[in-house]
Amino acid sequence: MLVLCCGNPDRGDDAAGLLVARRLRKLGIDCLEHSGEGLSLLEAWQGADEVVLVDAVVTGRPAGAVSVWDALAAPLAGWPLPGSSHALGLAEAVALGRVLGRLPRRVTLYGIEARRFELGKRPGRALLRGVVEVAKRIRADGADRRPPV
């Protein structure tokens, strides 16, 4: 199983995925930090059978709330954050992967509800609760562990 944790360390709660990655490593679970840029996500999960994605989301739930989606079951349209970019986001990567037949057999998305995205701000406390919960759930879901040192 490939765990891809997406985020931006300089944009407040948008760091959610990266914070989960750091926590997973402490738990002995292999994962990759990723910017969330869609085209490179397509490359990152190429050849993987099962992928777990972690990212900040905005759905209107309280900050730090955790949502889980089967990314292959339904389009993630409307899920990505508002804005625009040269780069595709995670939801667009899944959508493009679906059209091109470039999706792993299983893609699970853990979304942590985010609220503040200001440049240079630290993640909010409420978000951190979601970070802890997602790390625990990924471990419980059976992510690979590093061999003991």
Next chain:
Amino acid sequence: MSAKVGRNGSRSIKVDYLTRVEGEGSILVKLKGDQVQDVQLRIFEPPRLFEAFLRGRHYLETPDIVARICGICPVAYQMSAVHALERILGITVDPAVRLLRRLLYCGEWIESHALHIFLLHAPDFLGYPDVISMAAGHRELVEQALRLKKIGNRVMTVLGGREIHPISVTVGGFHKVPAKADLRVLVDELAWARDTSVAAARIVAGLEFPDFKQDYEFVALSHPEEYPLNEGRLVSNKGLDIEVAEYGEQFVEQHVKHSNALHSRLRERGAYLVGPLARFNLNFDKLPETAQQVAGECGVTPPCRNPFRGIVVRAVELVFACEEALRLIAQYEAPAAPRVLAHVCPGVGHAATEAPRGVLYHRYEIDERGLILNAQIVPPTAQNQKRIEDDLWHYVPQLTGLPVETITAKCEQAVRNYDPCISCATHFVKVQRVG
């Protein structure tokens, strides 16, 4: 997007978020009858203050700091910075280092041009809202684009240490240079990229282009022997021919109320255009024969004044970048040392290089300790802002009889002719259409 009709019959078209551009901006077009009353390219990406961050930092930190301005064209920022600083320190780099820098830049052009041509701009011409919708009908084209972009990124990784925000570039050269064998592994993929780019340029040339031409002042670097990337004089089709150090005498940056990015103007003649169209028109004779032939087959010859045909010109430049990368790899011999060390001395240095979107000017002043006293960074999108607004002033009257949704889509397409990078410029655009 929203549209309003005023009491006096005026119409406003507002595109709240300009998509498929980098950063946040909008467009506002106000119409009264068939007359355009106002056009504003509103850049509300917050100011990013990189020039202020640089003050007080050691000059050696500059390439890594300025690379963070953009995830699409970090090499451009690094190149303009190191050239400007090397001019202060009197550094002349090893010819092999110069070659590697040009090769690194080719990698960035390949990934950036492939992204914009096929994934961001082609959907406009083919009538799709985005590349995801386009992929269903043009799967092979999208797959090719992804592979092209990947090859560009691969070049950047081999030379720069990673594909985004490379870490090997430094003042005086590189922290580490590749062996010949490290570059040879790129040859097969780059040869595929060149051949695919030629075929793709022919496809792009078959798109439908609006009949729209403007009397642009094109500004680009010009080098006596090569298509410009890292150095040259600043020239235009209207008489400009200066050393880069004279930039401040000829160009001025102005704040406008509706934009967080400064507008650039030529002091004497106002708005001007930088980017592929300018480079192509001013440097056609420096393109390799393959790229010149492709341009001819694709129906673009200088002077090309239709900004919508910029997508074809960009494809020609993609051919060039692949061809040039292959040429450079064939010539490469590792330098004796990866970098030149220099004694610090105070001074002022200027440089301009050709980012994928056009001229990128940097100016630095450092003190006797090597600390930066002042920095000025003028990105291509900031320079093109006024020109983008002027294009819309002249293009929208052709569209006034169309439904608002169609006008909006065509205005967005016109803005994307410039591949604007708003994040770079603010140091840019939700599109708001009022009309």
